[in-house]
Amino acid sequence: xxxxxxxxxxxxxxxxxSMTLQCTQDMNHNYMYWYRQDPxxxxxxxxxxxxxxxxxxxxxxxxxxxxxxxxxxxxLRLELAAPSQTSVYFCAxxxxxxxxxxxxxxxxxxxxxx
Amino acid sequence: xxxxxxxxxxxxVPEGENLVLNCSFTDSAIYNLxxxxxxxxxxxxxxxxxxxxxxxxxSGRLNASLDKSSGRSxxxxxxxxxxxxxxxxxxxxxxxxxxxxTFGEGTxxxxxx
Numbered sequence: 439x440x441x442x443x444x445x446x447x448x449x450x451x452x453x454x455x456s457m458t459l460q461c462t463q464d465m466n467h468n469y470m471y472w473y474r475q476d477p478x479x480x481x482x483x484x485x486x487x488x489x490x491x492x493x494x495x496x497x498x499x500x501x502x503x504x505x506x507x508x509x510x511x512x513x514l515r516l517e518l519a520a521p522s523q524t525s526v527y528f529c530a531x532x533x534x535x536x537x538x539x540x541x542x543x544x545x546x547x548x549x550x551x552x
Numbered sequence: 553x554x555x556x557x558x559x560x561x562x563x564x565v566p567e568g569e570n571l572v573l574n575c576s577f578t579d580s581a582i583y584n585l586x587x588x589x590x591x592x593x594x595x596x597x598x599x600x601x602x603x604x605x606x607x608x609x610x611s612g613r614l615n616a617s618l619d620k621s622s623g624r625s626x627x628x629x630x631x632x633x634x635x636x637x638x639x640x641x642x643x644x645x646x647x648x649x650x651x652x653x654t655f656g657e658g659t660x661x662x663x664x665x
Contacts, residue, residue, distance in 0.1 A: 471653070480556070480641060480655035496652065528595060530653075539584060539645060541653055543596040 440464050444529050444544035451519040451551045459514040459547050461529030469532045470512040471496075471541070472504065474525040481528060487512055488534065519551045554579045556644055558656035565632055566664050573627040573659045575642035580620050583645040586653070587616050587627050590639045599640075600627070632663045 445460045463470065468489045473481040473496075483496030487506040501523060503515040512531075516523060526548050532541040555578045565571055575585070584603045588596040600609045600616040602625070608617040615628040625642060639660045643653040 473655075478657070480657040481643075481653075483652055483654075486652055530596075540598055540601045541586060541643070542598065543588075545595040548593075 442529055442531055442542050442544040444527075444547050446547060447545065448548045449550070451516070451549065453519060453521065453551060455519050456515070456517050457519070457549075459516075459527055459529075459549075461512045461514070461544060462510050463512075463529075463531040463542070464510065465531060465542065466509060467531035467533050467542075468509065469534055470506065471530045471532075472502070472512070472514045473528045473530065474498065475528060475546075476525050484514065484527075516549075521551050523549065524551045525549060554582075554644060554646065554654045556642060556654050556656040558640075558642060558659050560659060561657065562660040562662075564662040564664065567632060567634060569632050569663075570628070570630050571632055571661075573629070573640050573642075573661070575625040575627070575656055577623045577625075577644045577654075579646075580623050581646070582620065585616075585618055585625050585642060585644050587614075587625075588641045588643065590641060590658070592638075596641065629661075632661075634663045634665050636663050637661055 442463045471486040472484040475481045482498045485504040487493045526546045529544045530541045559574045586601045587599045602609045602618045613630040618625045639658040641658045643655045
């Protein structure tokens, strides 16, 4: 039972570098999300997707991009890393059917930008 | 804009005590509410999901209630144990399209032996 899998678990980036955070789910969920969590804070939504080929911005999308070419995968791209993007990133997925909308989260990617 | 508040921000109790964590939200037009547990350095584990038409959900020593009209939910933990020490987060899902979750900032619980 893999659920939601994120890679890598940890990463250190230099300012201006780029990287892609990978997220895949094996539950055939149509909804997928990217959140970031800063120390002592709740989770802020970066981007989300309601199905393959459809993405939309959340609360804090600046500096990030996403794509959803398949149901399973929802990668998050950082183009020009900045210290303000130091955070823990969580990917999540869920169904959109009534009674089955429980959200499942990955274990997170801890990113430090120096 | 939906805002979710959790009180208290931190709570320390002796083992065996019954306790209540509070979650309030500003927009009552929610689809459902979900309680999560987060251990230090770990991801989120779903504890309970309450649909907007439900009043409460129970799982073992956990009971979550929902009063949609007043914008409140509580998580009741019976007979607390040191293993319950973690941060507890509540999140509400909007009724409108997108099905996004809005999170509170969490309550950090410490249960002392």
